[in-house]
Structures are given as C-alpha cells and as structure tokens.
Amino acid sequence: MRASLIQIDVNENESLEARRRRVTALVREQAGADLVVLPELWTTGAFAYEEFATEAEPLEGPTFEAMAKAAGDAGVWLHAGSIPERDPEGPLYNTALVFSPTGELAAAYRKIHRFGFDKGEAVLMGAGQDLVTVRLPETTLGVATCYDLRFPELFRALVDAGAETMVVSAGWPERRRAHWTLLAKARAVENQAFVLACGTAGTHAGVPQAGHSIVVDPWGEVLAEAGAGEQVLTVDLDPARVAATREQFPALKDRLLGLAPPARR
C-alpha cells in the first residue's frame, strides 16, 4: 500500500483560494498512491483563530467539492485534512474529511479533543463525539486530529473498533516538535498499528509549524520522516505487518482494567 502525506506550507502570503488550487493539483499528482493524507485546517492554519468563523464552510462547501473531485481524478483514498465546518444548527467544528477513490465522502470526523485550554479552538469550536474508522481494501484507518495524539484512550478505542492504521492530520507547532515525534511513535508501539502523521510547514498567526510529518510502523520503526518545509512524503507499507506484529508480540491480548479485549483475527 502506497501512502503519500502532503505536508503543506500554510502561511499568510497565500490566499485561501490559491492554496486550495495548489493543494488540489498536488493531490492530483499523487495518482498511483493508494492513500493520500493532508494536514489539519490547511485552508486557514490551525492557529489562525480569527479566521475560523470567517472562513468556516458548510460540510459540503468549496474545500469538500475540490477535494472530492481531486480524489476522484487521482483515483486515491484521500484523507483531506480538516476544515472549519459550519454546522447550521450548532457550533463550528474542526472536521476531517475522507474521500473514496471515486470521490464519495467515506467519513467525516469532528475532532474530539480541542486545543487551547481556555482560548482558541477550545472555546471557538465544538467537540466531536464520535469515533471514526474507515475500511480500505488493504487496512482499516483510525482517524484522529492533532491534539488527539495526546490522548491514548482515543487510539485504544480505535483499535477496539478495528483500526490498524492511525491517520493523524495536524498543525503541530515547532516548539513542541519533540512531543509530536515521541507521541507518534508511542501510539504506534502501544497499539501495534501504523501511524501516519501529517503536519503543516511554514508559519501562520506567528506560530512556526513543526513539519516533520512521520510514518511509523507497528514495531515503532520510523519508515519515513519529512523535513521542515513543504514536502510530499511517500512510503510503501505492508498492511500485513499489523496482524503479524499483534500475533508475534501479543501485548494487546494482555489488557486488563476491564477494557474490552480486541477482536481476535
């Protein structure tokens, strides 16, 4: 299975429309991949709090339309990162979109853990409630967004829901890059799953971004890691490694604390 993570440079020198056009072209260029992943809130930037309300889109807005078409044109599964979603009957949400290779919406995931403590996303957006997994022919994706990476219980719940490949789209800041790398590896090792973590490059709203998108295998080995700038990180994965690792080192079967055991394969 070939995955391409597109680590987009998000900065204020480029208009949202220009970036959407550029990203659409980049996705189309990934024809031949099985899965393409984009970062969190790449239209506005994850720290551009003032723009969340002004640039929020209905679920099926311009970014949805562009990404659905790009997925269909390229014939790839596309985790299109997230958008600030305007729910006509509720608050804004930080919503990730996943499209099938025919351009159909396969899943929408509203970020559960909002970042900012008492400001920013934590007060400007509503919290999602639902876990999201997506069945691909080769693997089952577990979907998470940025700050979610700090909450191992979410990933364990995704394992219980059948996830084998955790896809994390993010706008992670440079000053906590060490946490990003460490947590991506930890989530892979503890869940014996692939982790595909795609962040942004550049600086927006005065916050330099970490870049360093990373792909970790179920044994915790780093298969690929991006640098700081805009980059397409392409990697070939063997999805059978998940079952093999869980079989050879069956730590998930030793869970206690009253949690449901993982389904046996």
Ligand SMILES: O=C(O)CCC(=O)C(=O)O
């Ligand atoms: O947890 C962190 O350090 C960064 C989280 C974040 O930037 C986000 O969720 O948007």
